[in-house]
């Protein structure tokens with residue numbers, strides 16, 4: 001069986017827009033060692049006239065599909081094949097140097113993160129990449145040993161998931177009023193295993209006794225933090241940290257009395273300075289134009 005597959009693969013190369021590569025006997029021998037080829041298993045029923053007519057092999061996965069995977073997650077590159085028959089499915093990494101990843105259910109990549117996932121009587125030959133990294137991004141070829149071999153190409157994009165807290169990075173809350181923060185994990189392709197809030201260096205998800213109420217929806221990758229009665233001790237850095245995502249941080253000021261007024265005063269004086277400057281600019285522009293008109297006449 002293996003010898004047959006090798007000889008089929010050896011004689012044929014494929015026509016693609018990419019430089020042609022076929023799983024060759026040399027590629028396999030590098031991994032297998034020639035001695036491990038089982039010569040006794042080459043016999044195959046040839047004159048089986050009772051077989052129904054074989055349907056042509058077709059791919060169920062769309063060619064040139066783009067797959068997004070979050071950095072650190074498990075990437076799954078599907079390859080659905082109808083009427084595979086006794087064909088073999090190989091996954092190849094298309095880089096400057098071609099890299100044979102899997103043949104059938106065997107992994108040939110030295111990197112153990114790559115594995116073909118296939119269940120009996122199932123048409124899917126998904127390539128699984130564990131702990132996917134940005135360097136794994138690129139072109140992957142799912143090749144079937146038809147004559148000539150046929151392939152589809154999948155593009156893997158590795159995205160960096162990150163948490164985001166709504167609103168500005170600095171928040172001002174009056175003592176006794178409600179502090180409310182909402183955190184959402186963006187570009188996440190995998191449900192996080194946890195989502196924690198930190199106040200400075202302390203994890204506060206379960207600090208109900210300290211006046212903090214956290215409710216989290218992991219499936220929707222979001223969490224709310226409520227402090228119904230914000231006190232001085234609630235000021236500081238709040239960090240939203242999900243597994244597999246960049247954390248987000250905001251700074252909360254708890255203002256007592258005159259501070260907000262001071263802030264409004266400074267805002268108001270900034271605005272009046274701006275208006276004065278604007279008025280001066282308009283006046284000088286008008287004067288310039290009057291001056292030039294006087295000169296003309």
Ligand SMILES: *[C@@H]1O[C@H](CO)[C@@H](O)[C@H](O)[C@H]1NC(C)=O
Nearest residue numbers: 015016017063150151152153
């Ligand atoms: C998939 O696309 C590539 C590149 O355009 C092409 O060479 C190949 O034949 C296509 N495969 C199928 C099964 O159509």
Ligand SMILES: *[C@@H]1O[C@H](CO)[C@@H](O)[C@H](O)[C@H]1NC(C)=O
Nearest residue numbers: 208212213214215224226228
């Ligand atoms: C926490 O907030 C949720 C949602 O607003 C609310 O239903 C719940 O009663 C709150 N729990 C406490 C202890 O405040």
Ligand SMILES: *[C@@H]1O[C@H](CO)[C@@H](O)[C@H](O)[C@H]1NC(C)=O
Nearest residue numbers: 200201235236237238249251
């Ligand atoms: C909040 O975080 C910033 C940036 O990391 C840091 O400079 C600052 O000291 C922190 N403040 C507190 C109160 O921890």
